[in-house]
Amino acid sequence: MLPGDHPLPPPADLNEIAPQVWPRTARRRDGALTVGGADVRDLASEFGTPLYVLDEDDFRQRAREYAQAFADGSVHYAGKAFLSGAVVKWLHEEGLGLDVCSGGELALALAVGFPAEKITLHGNNKSADELVQALEAGVGHIVLDSFEEIARLGFHAERLGVRPKVMLRVTTGVEAHTHEFIATAHDDQKFGFSRNSGAALEAVRRVIALDQLDLVGLHSHIGSQIFEPDGFEVAAHRLAELLVKIKEEHGVVLPELDLGGGFGISYLAGDEPIDAKIMADNLRRIVAKECLSYDLPVPHLTVEPGRAIVGPGGITVYEVGTIKDVEGIRTYVSVDGGMSDNLRTALYGAEYTAALVSRESAAAPMLCRIVGKHCESGDIVVRDLWLPEDIAPGDLVAVAATGAYCRSMASNYNFLPKPAVVAVRDGKGRVIVRRETPADLLRLDAEVGER
Ligand SMILES: Cc1ncc(COP(=O)(O)O)c(C=O)c1O
Numbered sequence: 001m002l003p004g005d006h007p008l009p010p011p012a013d014l015n016e017i018a019p020q021v022w023p024r025t026a027r028r029r030d031g032a033l034t035v036g037g038a039d040v041r042d043l044a045s046e047f048g049t050p051l052y053v054l055d056e057d058d059f060r061q062r063a064r065e066y067a068q069a070f071a072d073g074s075v076h077y078a079g080k081a082f083l084s085g086a087v088v089k090w091l092h093e094e095g096l097g098l099d100v101c102s103g104g105e106l107a108l109a110l111a112v113g114f115p116a117e118k119i120t121l122h123g124n125n126k127s128a129d130e131l132v133q134a135l136e137a138g139v140g141h142i143v144l145d146s147f148e149e150i151a152r153l154g155f156h157a158e159r160l161g162v163r164p165k166v167m168l169r170v171t172t173g174v175e176a177h178t179h180e181f182i183a184t185a186h187d188d189q190k191f192g193f194s195r196n197s198g199a200a201l202e203a204v205r206r207v208i209a210l211d212q213l214d215l216v217g218l219h220s221h222i223g224s225q226i227f228e229p230d231g232f233e234v235a236a237h238r239l240a241e242l243l244v245k246i247k248e249e250h251g252v253v254l255p256e257l258d259l260g261g262g263f264g265i266s267y268l269a270g271d272e273p274i275d276a277k278i279m280a281d282n283l284r285r286i287v288a289k290e291c292l293s294y295d296l297p298v299p300h301l302t303v304e305p306g307r308a309i310v311g312p313g314g315i316t317v318y319e320v321g322t323i324k325d326v327e328g329i330r331t332y333v334s335v336d337g338g339m340s341d342n343l344r345t346a347l348y349g350a351e352y353t354a355a356l357v358s359r360e361s362a363a364a365p366m367l368c369r370i371v372g373k374h375c376e377s378g379d380i381v382v383r384d385l386w387l388p389e390d391i392a393p394g395d396l397v398a399v400a401a402t403g404a405y406c407r408s409m410a411s412n413y414n415f416l417p418k419p420a421v422v423a424v425r426d427g428k429g430r431v432i433v434r435r436e437t438p439a440d441l442l443r444l445d446a447e448v449g450e451r
């Protein structure tokens with residue numbers, strides 16, 4: 001297809017590494033992309049492809065920016081975006097707390113010595129084992145999500161002789177402007193206690209009636225990949241109203257408010273995320289205004305960014321295997337990974353920026369679709385993009401902003417081993433999560449594994 005015939009215009013410069021989309025240290029050197037000073041061609045030959053590459057400086061800077069922006073509150077990185085022992089250590093060094101939402105995430109954090117009191121446990125269906133694991137570890141907060149869980153946690157806390165700090169997750173009825181599957185505060189979904197139905201106040205009653213639980217605050221998470229602060233404003237307003245009702249009914253002033261995560265990042269050059277400082281100023285102002293208008297003390301504010309800290313610093317490097325021109329429509333560029341290492345395009349119709357990164361090219365733009373190697377026609381990595389028409393098997397392409405929710409949502413579909421994650425800094429790559437091997441997968445099979 002010719003450039004003029006498609007609604008997505010080709011970029012002025014196909015070789016551009018736009019700073020708002022790529023990791024902060026990404027540059028072209030001798031035509032090839034470098035991240036953290038390391039050349040992707042060297043990374044690919046040393047560690048193989050597909051390869052997740054994470055810019056350590058980018059991660060640390062963003063973590064630090066959030067910690068500084070919310071210096072009078074707390075920042076708990078949402079581990080579901082991407083978690084590894086190295087990342088947990090970086091977070092600790094940068095002064096952040098951590099959110100986990102399973103026993104596995106909790107075990108990893110504890111295994112590398114992250115302080116339990118800086119961990120919050122989430123989840124809409126935590127098992128009894130996970131609750132006990134959290135109580136025994138002494139995590140800082142447990143966010144309660146259902147009536148069953150209130151009773152269950154009370155039971156185990158009494159049995160173990162502990163009194164955990166808990167928060168209640170409230171669905172505030174806010175319609176966040178994001179994809180349906182990642183909006184979480186409307187009533188018709190599985191998370192939290194509904195403010196509109198009165199479930200939230202009933203949950204408060206039940207927790208306050210249990211001596212074993214120390215209710216310290218309310219939690220709200222309105223969704224993910226959000227650019228506007230107005231959704232948080234409505235949520236804060238509704239939470240403040242609840243705090244007033246709790247004070248009136250129980251004479252209790254809850255000292256903490258957790259507004260969750262959800263801060264958007266640039267996947268495309270036109271996306272305009274709010275920076276951490278401005279978001280922090282907005283949220284602080286909103287919470288202070290709402291609370292002061294009800295004569296409530298301003299609570300300790302916690303936020304839980306995941307994507308905004310790890311997303312922009314990550315890229316995925318693939319090798320091109322086959323190129324198929326569907327005449328008059330587009331060219332399919334097949335790479336050696338796909339929906340098993342990045343499910344987001346198939347699941348949410350997510351859009352990404354990608355580029356030829358093993359060399360520069362002066363060839364004309366060609367409308368392409370980057371697809372994977374899975375047996376699904378929906379196995380699309382980047383739906384529409386322009387690549388140089390001399391792209392060829394053996395070239396490396398990289399997809400930008402894949403640090404969040406790609407490795408953490410990866411699967412072994414079609415028995416593909418999950419790629420390694422390499423952290424880059426000072427010109428060197430270091431494996432922080434090793435590549436799975438076919439032997440790793442075979443070992444799980446009862447007929448094969450134990451031989
Ligand atoms: C409770 C909670 N906190 C934090 C997050 C992190 O969201 P994000 O990565 O969009 O910042 C999520 C995921 O959406 C979540 O469910």
Ligand SMILES: N[C@@H](CCCC[NH3+])C(=O)O
Binds near residue numbers: 080182225404
């Ligand atoms: N996994 C989602 C976001 C949901 C986060 C968890 N509540 C994404 O890739 O955008």
